[in-house]
Amino acid sequence: MDDTEEARVYDEADFSRVNLCCARRISRLLDTERGHALDLGTGPAEIPIRLCALLPGWKITAVDASPSMLRLARSRVREAGLEKRIRLLRADAKRLQKLRRSFSAVFSNSLLHHLHDPLPFWRQVKRLTCRGGSVMIQDLRRPPNRTRARELTRRHTAGAPPLLKQLFYQSLLAAFTPDEVRKQLADAGLDLEVRATTDRHLAVSGRL
DSSP: OHHHHHHHHHSSSHHHHHHHHHHHHHHOOOOOOSSSEEEETTTTTTHHHHHHHHOOTEEEEEEEHHHHHHHHHHHHHHHHHHHHTTEEEEBTTOOTTTSOOOOEEEEEOOOGGGGSSOHHHHHHHHHHHHEEEEEEEEEEBBSHHHHHHHHHHHHSSOOOOOHHHHHHHHHHOBBBOOOHHHHHHHHTTTOOEEEOOSSSSEEEEEOO
16 A cells, blocks of 8 residues: 555544454464564554553564555554554565564454465465464455445445545455465465454464
8 A cells, every 4th residue: 555645544544443353363362471473564553552552561563565654653653652562664575584483473454455466475474473373364355246345335434535435345356255365375385264254354363
């Protein structure tokens, strides 16, 4: 999401409920009081900020390729007083050569549907997660047809700006089905659970 206007509209939208649910799912996977987590495609960093409240002993490296999103993330992290716990890094989640396998948890929200070829992303998840580490990837799941996509867009973007409605509809059409994600995981050599969590989301989770 490189466009400044798209980043602004996304940041102003109320995803608090979805992001809180995502943060809680991540926190439930973690069984240690301290650790270092990696967030791929952090956007405005709302989920790392929420996780820091849920997991006081954890630090997070949060990655995004968009300068516009990272500017928003830096502002949010500074406002929350979490500069010492959240490290922001501009990088492509499919090419993270500067990072090494050192993360007790790797998570992501709403990045997968932006990837034309997700296999390099899954390979990075596998490479960077420590043995026994946790993975939690949440994303949209593609509806069976455009009619259903329009229904979901009307239901979940009522009152939103036209640009956000358009972005949400396009994201639904670009998303993957659970079976497609299972095939991606098999190709990457990852043994993780894939399940539908809402009428529009799926979650990939487990331990390596």
